[in-house]
Amino acid sequence: MSAPRSELKNTSYEIFIGVLSVLSIFNLVLVYAFVKDPGLQQILNVMNALFSGIFLGDFLYRIFTAPSASAYFFRHFGWADLLASLPFPQAKILRVFRLVRVSRLLRQLGIRAVWNTIVRDRANSALLVLLLMGILVLEFGSLAILRIEQYAPGANITSASDALWYVIVTISTVGYGDQYPVTDRGRLVGTIVIVVGVGIFGTFTGYLANLFLAPRKGDRTPAPAEESTDAAAAAVSDAPDAASVTDAAPVAPEPAADTATVDELRGLLAESEASLARMKAVLGGR
Known part of the structure; x- marks a missing residue:
């Protein structure tokens, strides 16, 4: 009897959602830590709204692709995924239900399986790491640049929208220049964001190029050994029948006797004639 199908998806995808769940809970802690700074x-x-959108999309994806939607919702804690993805500010405390998803992931896959997947499936793992890094830089880069710059003399990054806009423009390497840091610490944060942004977009471009330009598995070219085998088979099929070649070819004459053998025979005949001559001479003398 086959084992029941699980609603868990690709392991790399599950790892991405699990790490994002932990990040969202840490984000919830920061909400209460920075309660005095509007x-x-x-x-x-804004980041909580982004997480809610991702988790809501994850819930819809799971419930529409699960072997049994009711089994996923009631037995596999789909209700917890739904509650944790509600995009209302009053429901942000329900984000702790994401821990249910993380615990199920670790229980069903295990730490070793998670690590083996990261090592084995490097392309997808690299893409998901880039997405996570982009989210991390967007959140913590914005928090850092606003915390440093908002009260500095002559600062032009003084609000949340300014900080988010600056980080998005910087990480995408566009660099409009309408928002920029004026303090040394702010410029250090900007430098880190620039370096990370170049790495993210460079790696992402390479991933897309490899994805679209790499040959598909079914479109491989025949190997040289296969080509030579096909050519040999074609040559054999085009060659005339052996029987027809034998019938059409003239019968070759048998080769003459070897010259050395003829000379030996001639020598033996000469010796015989000499012996007969001597015998006649002896008989005639009597």
């Missing part, structure tokens, strides 16, 4: 609160609320 600018930082606004950035965290």
